[in-house]
Amino acid sequence: MMTVQNHVTAMVGNHAVAYAVKQAKPSVLAVFPITPQTTMLEKLAEYIEKGELKAELIKVEGEHSAMAAVYGAAVAGARVFTATSSQGLLYMTEMVYWVGGERVPIVNAVATRAIAEPWSIWDDHQDFFSKRDASWIMMMAENVQDAYDMTLQAFRISEDKRVLLPVMMGFDGFILTHTMERLMVLDDEIVDKFLPPREFSLIDFKDPVNVGPIAAPDDYMKIKYETMKAINGSKAVIEEISKDYEKITGRKQYGLVECYMCEDAEYVFTTSGAWTGDAREAVRRLRNQGKKVGLLKIRVIRPFPKERIKEVLKGVSGVVTFDREYSFGSGGVLATEVKASLYNSGIEVMSVIAGIGGKDVRPSHFQRVMEDVLNGHKFEERWLNE
Amino acid sequence: MSELVPEYIRRKKVISQQHFFRGNAACPGCPIPKELELLLEVMGKKTVLVVPASCSTVIMGDIHGSPSQVPVIHSAFAASAAIASGISRQLRMRGDDAKVVVWAGDGATGDIGFATVSGAAERNEDIIYVCYDNEAFMNTGIQRSSLTPFGAWTTTTPTGKREFKKPVPFIMIEHKIPYVATASIAYPFDYQAKLRKAKDIQGFRYIHLLSPCPPGWRFDSSLTIEVAKVAVETGVWPLFEVVNGEFSLTGLSKTLLDKSKRKPVEEYLKLQGRFDKMTKDDVRAFQEAVDSMWEYIKQLVKK
Numbered sequence: 169m170m171t172v173q174n175h176v177t178a179m180v181g182n183h184a185v186a187y188a189v190k191q192a193k194p195s196v197l198a199v200f201p202i203t204p205q206t207t208m209l210e211k212l213a214e215y216i217e218k219g220e221l222k223a224e225l226i227k228v229e230g231e232h233s234a235m236a237a238v239y240g241a242a243v244a245g246a247r248v249f250t251a252t253s254s255q256g257l258l259y260m261t262e263m264v265y266w267v268g269g270e271r272v273p274i275v276n277a278v279a280t281r282a283i284a285e286p287w288s289i290w291d292d293h294q295d296f297f298s299k300r301d302a303s304w305i306m307m308m309a310e311n312v313q314d315a316y317d318m319t320l321q322a323f324r325i326s327e328d329k330r331v332l333l334p335v336m337m338g339f340d341g342f343i344l345t346h347t348m349e350r351l352m353v354l355d356d357e358i359v360d361k362f363l364p365p366r367e368f369s370l371i372d373f374k375d376p377v378n379v380g381p382i383a384a385p386d387d388y389m390k391i392k393y394e395t396m397k398a399i400n401g402s403k404a405v406i407e408e409i410s411k412d413y414e415k416i417t418g419r420k421q422y423g424l425v426e427c428y429m430c431e432d433a434e435y436v437f438t439t440s441g442a443w444t445g446d447a448r449e450a451v452r453r454l455r456n457q458g459k460k461v462g463l464l465k466i467r468v469i470r471p472f473p474k475e476r477i478k479e480v481l482k483g484v485s486g487v488v489t490f491d492r493e494y495s496f497g498s499g500g501v502l503a504t505e506v507k508a509s510l511y512n513s514g515i516e517v518m519s520v521i522a523g524i525g526g527k528d529v530r531p532s533h534f535q536r537v538m539e540d541v542l543n544g545h546k547f548e549e550r551w552l553n554e
Numbered sequence: 555m556s557e558l559v560p561e562y563i564r565r566k567k568v569i570s571q572q573h574f575f576r577g578n579a580a581c582p583g584c585p586i587p588k589e590l591e592l593l594l595e596v597m598g599k600k601t602v603l604v605v606p607a608s609c610s611t612v613i614m615g616d617i618h619g620s621p622s623q624v625p626v627i628h629s630a631f632a633a634s635a636a637i638a639s640g641i642s643r644q645l646r647m648r649g650d651d652a653k654v655v656v657w658a659g660d661g662a663t664g665d666i667g668f669a670t671v672s673g674a675a676e677r678n679e680d681i682i683y684v685c686y687d688n689e690a691f692m693n694t695g696i697q698r699s700s701l702t703p704f705g706a707w708t709t710t711t712p713t714g715k716r717e718f719k720k721p722v723p724f725i726m727i728e729h730k731i732p733y734v735a736t737a738s739i740a741y742p743f744d745y746q747a748k749l750r751k752a753k754d755i756q757g758f759r760y761i762h763l764l765s766p767c768p769p770g771w772r773f774d775s776s777l778t779i780e781v782a783k784v785a786v787e788t789g790v791w792p793l794f795e796v797v798n799g800e801f802s803l804t805g806l807s808k809t810l811l812d813k814s815k816r817k818p819v820e821e822y823l824k825l826q827g828r829f830d831k832m833t834k835d836d837v838r839a840f841q842e843a844v845d846s847m848w849e850y851i852k853q854l855v856k857k
Contacts, residue, residue, distance in 0.1 A: 195647040196640060224643035226636075229673030233636035236629070236670070240604070240640025243627055246647065248640075266630050332560055368560060371625050371641070373600050373652065376568040378620035380628035387617050 174352035174417060181312045181344035182208035184351050185251070185277050185337075188319035190221045191359040192275075194249045196241035198226035198234040202256040203289050204341040205279040209251065231256040235263035235276070242272040243379055245369025247323065250274070253341060254281035257295045261302075267334050268303030270380050271395065273326035273366070274334035276304075277319065280441070280492075281341040282525040289341075290526020293441060293492040296338040297469070297501045303395050305331070305402055306470040308440045309339040312349035317413065317421065320359060324409050327366050331402045333395075338469075340442035342526075358416055399471045406468060424473035426465040427480050429455060433462030435541055436481060438489045438506050440466045443529055447490065450534035461538055466502065474509040486516040488541060490534070492523045499549060522552035568620045575621035580613045583768040583775025585739040585782070587613065589686055590622070590657065592742055596749040597682075599624060600652040602641055606634035606667060608659035609693045609767075610686075632667040634658050635674035638681040646680065653682060653753060660687040660701035664722045675729040678757045682749075685722065685760075688767035696770045703790075704840055705823070705832040707772070714831045718843055723762040724850070727796050733759040735795035735804075739766070740782035744805045748795055755797075764791045772827025781825050789816035789844050792851060801854040811852060819844055 179187065186208045189197070197216075199209040215221040226237045231252050238248035252260060257278055267274055280296045282288035293308075300306065305325060309315040315337070322335040339345065354362075370379050383391060407423035414421040428448055430436060437447045444465045454461045464480060464487075466473065481487060487510070491500025498504060503519030510517060520537055523529040533552060573594035580587050586609060594601065603622060605614055606629040614620050614628070629637045634656045642654040663671055663685040671683065690708050691697040698708040700720040707714055726734045733755045737745040745763065752759040766782050768775040785791035786806055793807040803811070810816050819841045823829040832840070 196643050198636075198640065224647060226639055226643060227677070228636060228639075229669055229676070232632060233639075233670050233673060236633035236636035237640035237643075239633075240627065240637035240642075241644040242640070243637075244602075244641045244644035244648075246640070246644040262630050263633060266633070329560065370560075371602055371627075371652075373625070376623070376625040378568055378615065378617070378622075378626045378628070381614060381620065381626070382611060382616045384616060391617075 174354050176350065176352050178348050179312060179351045180207070180346050180348045181315050181339055182279070182346070183211050184312045184316040185319050185339070186211035186215065187353060188316045189249050190215050191354070191356055192247065192249070192320060192323045192363055193221070193365070194223055194247040196224045196226065196238060196246040197249045198228050198237035199251055200228050200231050200234045200256060202231070202253045204281060204345045205251050205253045205256070205277070207345070208277070208279070231260035232263055235260040235267065238274055239263060239267045239272060242267070242274050243370045245366065245371065247327070247366040248274050251277040251279070253279040254283055254295045257299065258283065261299070264299055264304070265302045266380070271303070271332045271398065272334060273332060275319065275322045275326055276334065276336045278336055278338045279341040279345045280338050288525045291341040291343050292524050292526065293338070296336070297493045299336060300470055300501070303333065303399065304470060305333050305335045305399065305406070305468070307335065307337055307468050308466070309337060309344065310442060310444045310465060312344055312347065312351055315339040315344055316351060316353065317417070317419065320363060321409055321413055324363050325402065325406055328405050328409070331398060331405050333398060333402065338441065343442045352417070352419070354417065362413065362416060403471050403473065422467055424468045425476050425480060426467060428463040428465070430462035430464060430480055432460055434460040434485045435538060436462045436464050436484050436487050437534060437538070438464045438466060438487055438502065440469060440502060441492065443490065443492070443523065446529060446531045447534045449531035450538065453531065453535055454538055459538070459542060472505050472509070477506060477509040478513065481510065481515060484515055486518060486541065488518045488520060488537060490520050490522055494521055494524065516546065518547055519549045520552060521549065568622060568625065570621050570623045573623055578613050578621040579615065580609070581769060581775070583778045584609070585765050585778050586610055586686060589739055589763060589765060592746055593655065593684065593749055594622070594624060596746050597653050597655060597753060602627060602652060602654050604629050604634045604638045604641065604654065604656045606658050606662040607631040607693070608662055609688070610657055610659070612693065631662055632670055634662060634667060635670045635679070635681070635683060639674050639677070639679040642680045654680070656681060656683045658683070658685055659692070660685060660689060661691045661699040664701045664720045665699050672729065675726060675731050675758045675760065678731060680756055680758070682752050682759045682761070685762045686765040687762060688765045688770060689719070690767070690770050692767050692770045704843060705829055705836045707828045707831055714836065723760070726760045729758070730799065731758040731760060732756070732798055733796065735761045736791065736793055737761055737763045738782045738786050738791055738793060739763065740779050740786060741793065741805050744793055751795070751797070770828070772830070773825055777825065784817070784822045784825060787817045788819050788822040789848055790819060790822050792847070794851070803851070803855065811848065811855065813845060813848065
């Protein structure tokens with residue numbers, strides 16, 4: 169019988185992630201303040217100034233440099249961390265692609281937030297999903313516990329020799345960053361065992377290499393092909409690390425997707441991020457009314473778990489995806505990808521666009537949409553504007 | 555190949571046994587390979603070069619090999635001083651005394667990367683930043699930068715630039731960093747002496763190196779050193795260093811505070827096709843700007 173090695177506390181999301189980062193013992197961090205990530209930066213600065221975390225915190229002049237600085241440190245062998253949000257993530261985008269292309273282990277926590285113009289400090293997923301083609305592994309947390317657990321797993325996944333890719337952990341701005349929740353944290357020794365120190369550096373004076381030089385077309389495409397293989401191959405590693413984490417915590421860690429009452433479901437919500445909790449509550453209420461509904465949470469956005477989605481949704485009549493972001497001129501990103509995953513399966517995919525710019529979404533919203541569907545009001549795309 | 559480097563990057567081998575391999579991809583008459591060779595001779599093998607988008611990106615070879623004997627980290631255009639900051643902090647964390655050198659052009663330094671350079675200088679990061687200034691965006695084919703001089707033809711200033719050169723070395727002095735210097739490839743001993751001094755100082759060291767570009771400046775590729783030399787003799791390019799706030803002129807420039815010792819700027823301008831379209835008034839304005847810079851230098855020397 170395994171003992172659960174955690175103790176119970178309460179923290180807001182930003183502090184939970186900062187605490188996980190402290191336990192992961194990175195040697196270099198570079199962070200620039202941006203709402204709603206800022207209180208995480210403050211916490212990290214506090215840990216370092218108090219000597220609780222022995223690391224260099226580079227207080228850069230902007231997010232482009234934040235990503236550049238952790239890239240440099242990661243190239244030199246450091247375990248690194250940075251965090252950002254919204255405009256900050258856009259501002260660092262060039263470097264986000266740069267580190268993805270070079271396949272350097274980096275963990276970036278993104279407190280998701282709407283993108284200007286117009287200005288909005290509130291939550292949605294437009295920032296996070298805009299990085300979906302940057303050769304990163306991308307995961308979305310559901311709650312504060314998940315954000316903590318995911319941060320620790322992100323370091324391990326990123327540095328795994330079979331993966332070697334940067335990992336972006338998304339967690340909803342304010343909804344998770346600023347909400348205090350019950351949190352079970354691991355003992356430091358347990359984290360040390362789960363996450364041994366980072367091993368390799370790209371800077372070796374005895375055997376120097378040229379990092380990030382020009383590649384002619386044949387080489388460039390070959391490198392992209394290798395990246396594709398590494399990202400697809402990471403699915404198995406993410407699931408393996410999830411299981412490993414499950415063992416030491418006793419908490420279920422779900423891997424790529426998580427199913428709630430999917431088994432005999434006729435209609436299923438698909439969600440990603442914090443509102444999964446609201447969707448779960450809606451499913452619970454609908455089940456109480458005897459409606460056969462379920463929920464599929466997509467935990468990993470990149471690589472997109474196509475095979476798992478197809479497997480889990482086999483036999484359902486329809487899917488209602490909730491997107492907190494939108495690809496203008498196309499549709500909800502998650503909806504599009506779920507559709508692609510279910511291609512030729514005959515399963516109907518309906519797309520709901522909601523919560524853009526922080527617009528409130530509650531269990532009752534999920535419930536109402538599903539009731540409409542069950543009453544035969546099908547749709548291709550529906551914006552919850554009312 | 556070392557265990558330290560993962561498989562996916564192993565193809566990017568550094569092949570040179572020399573400081574800097576001859577037969578690299580530089581244009582004929584380009585001073586960059588020589589400038590790098592002189593730099594690496596001083597800095598030694600325990601040096602990391604960080605190179606933003608520039609002519610040197612091409613000179614540094616492709617994924618099949620690099621002409622440098624030391625690790626080269628290529629950087630996005632605006633990112634080099636920040637990447638170098640990260641490398642330097644991690645080297646400090648692992649107790650490694652290797653040197654981190656940014657090798658950047660004028661565009662990466664004075665334009666797109668200016669905030670990054672200024673940020674790293676303000677934080678006094680332990681890096682040596684060398685700007686090799688060829689006074690335009692040369693790698694993309696001679697477009698004006700903020701460091702292109704007044705009157706110069708470029709493809710984006712076809713009738714000659716109307717603004718004066720951004721005085722980056724002087725701006726760097728105002729950052730109160732431990733070391734700032736200018737240098738010229740025509741005076742290699744002066745350049746290397748400055749590198750040697752910079753090597754032994756901790757904190758942000760800035761060296762601004764005038765690096766004439768034969769195709770961009772429109773002169774014959776045999777004249778590179780001559781052009782770099784006349785730039786100093788006319789006072790257009792003063793050689794100085796600032797150690798912990800102490801300003802001093804070096805080499806020939808020590809003698810040039812007296813205006814009569816400086817050759818007229820025409821001698822510099824006439825060597826280069828890029829100044830062909832300048833009018834007499836333009837030349838006068840250029841001369842006045844040089845003279846006024848020397849008045850400013852006079853104040854710095856007195857301090």
